[in-house]
Amino acid sequence: MAFRVAFLTSLLILSMSSSGNALSLNYYEKTCPDAEWIIAAAVKAAAAKDKTVPAALLRMHFHDCFIRGCDASVLLNSKGSNKAEKDGPPNVSLHAFYVIDNAKKQVEALCPGVVSCADILALAARDAVVLSGGPTWDVPKGRKDGRTSKASETVQLPAPTFNISQLQQSFSQRGLSMEDLAALSGGHTLGFAHCSSFQSRINMNNADPTINPSFAESLRNICPIHNQAKNAGANMDASSATFDNTYYKLILQGKSLFASDQALLSHPETKNLVSKFASSHQSFNEAFVKSMIKMSSINGGQEVRKDCRVVN
Ligand code: HEM
Numbered sequence: 001m002a003f004r005v006a007f008l009t010s011l012l013i014l015s016m017s018s019s020g021n022a023l024s025l026n027y028y029e030k031t032c033p034d035a036e037w038i039i040a041a042a043v044k045a046a047a048a049k050d051k052t053v054p055a056a057l058l059r060m061h062f063h064d065c066f067i068r069g070c071d072a073s074v075l076l077n078s079k080g081s082n083k084a085e086k087d088g089p090p091n092v093s094l095h096a097f098y099v100i101d102n103a104k105k106q107v108e109a110l111c112p113g114v115v116s117c118a119d120i121l122a123l124a125a126r127d128a129v130v131l132s133g134g135p136t137w138d139v140p141k142g143r144k145d146g147r148t149s150k151a152s153e154t155v156q157l158p159a160p161t162f163n164i165s166q167l168q169q170s171f172s173q174r175g176l177s178m179e180d181l182a183a184l185s186g187g188h189t190l191g192f193a194h195c196s197s198f199q200s201r202i203n204m205n206n207a208d209p210t211i212n213p214s215f216a217e218s219l220r221n222i223c224p225i226h227n228q229a230k231n232a233g234a235n236m237d238a239s240s241a242t243f244d245n246t247y248y249k250l251i252l253q254g255k256s257l258f259a260s261d262q263a264l265l266s267h268p269e270t271k272n273l274v275s276k277f278a279s280s281h282q283s284f285n286e287a288f289v290k291s292m293i294k295m296s297s298i299n300g301g302q303e304v305r306k307d308c309r310v311v312n
């Protein structure tokens with residue numbers, strides 16, 4: 001009862017500054033105190049078996065938050081005639097959904113119906129960064145899961161061909177600043193991209209002028225226009241399993257994979273931040289944490305799903 005009152009009070013306070021679900025650090029303190037440990041252990045076990053898991057979880061959380069808020073809409077399966085987000089075009093390389101399923105199963109066994117899938121994904125994304133050698137932070141919790149997921153809405157995600165004004169618009173529509181854009185793009189220190197995500201900027205005859213020519217040449221070798229292996233692509237950077245600031249150093253050398261990465265140099269504010277993050281791992285880490293907390297607080301759903309793949 002005391003908890004209920006405290007919860008309602010904090011909800012009231014937070015609802016004065018924002019609408020939707022109030023997030024708090026101790027949200028599950030009474031109702032499921034071991035949830036964070038269980039989730040961290042599930043992510044760790046999966047990452048030990050498959051080193052692509054951390055990058056996948058970080059990207060999954062970003063996709064979740066950018067469509068309908070962080071409401072686990074990215075986790076829902078298509079049903080009947082409804083094609084869900086995970087079956088939309090930008091889903092290339094979204095994977096490792098089973099990690100969230102495993103964590104949810106274990107958490108449900110302990111405290112049924114309490115911990116939302118959206119919170120599990122937000123925590124798993126944090127755990128993924130930590131496991132990759134990145135910074136840690138306390139994740140505010142209390143997200144609710146949504147009941148809608150539409151493949152057609154994935155067009156709202158920023159594309160790798162976006163220029164700086166398109167990126168700025170996409171982020172500002174979600175209450176995110178140019179600093180958030182510069183810091184969160186650093187998520188591209190982890191993982192892998194398929195040729196299709198950067199093919200259009202490496203073509204021999206009309207290569208993107210902002211790309212380093214020898215880097216473009218090496219990408220053309222990996223991604224020949226004809227005869228391309230089905231899963232051909234490139235790691236984000238040479239240390240793609242390590243969360244570090246290499247991404248920003250590569251941007252300064254014209255060696256980032258996407259036009260949207262390189263575009264950070266075309267606005268004075270993001271350009272300054274790229275230089276700052278390239279020269280200070282510490283300032284990148286601090287900015288990343290601040291912006292992750294902001295992005296992962298974008299409001300979404302209404303319920304606590306029992307199964308992350310289907311609505312209650
Ligand atoms: C700024 C706008 C962004 C664009 C245009 C963008 C675009 C992309 C694209 C095209 C891929 C490669 C997909 C593929 O070819 O398989 C990718 C991968 C990735 N993105 Fe982003 N992204 C953006 C922001 C973010 C943010 C904010 C994060 C997280 C903080 C993030 C984390 C990742 C990760 C970790 C991968 C690698 C996934 C894997 O290896 O499984 N991205 N992104």
Ligand SMILES: *[C@@H]1O[C@H](CO)[C@@H](O)[C@H](O)[C@H]1NC(C)=O
Binds near residue numbers: 091094
């Ligand atoms: C991505 O979408 C395609 C259809 O557009 C689907 O066949 C595929 O299973 C999806 N991938 C994932 C990981 O859900």
Ligand SMILES: *[C@@H]1O[C@H](CO)[C@@H](O)[C@H](O)[C@H]1NC(C)=O
Binds near residue numbers: 163164165
């Ligand atoms: C970015 O692209 C949009 C759409 O193609 C275009 O209207 C705009 O002028 C471009 N902005 C910059 C800064 O290149």
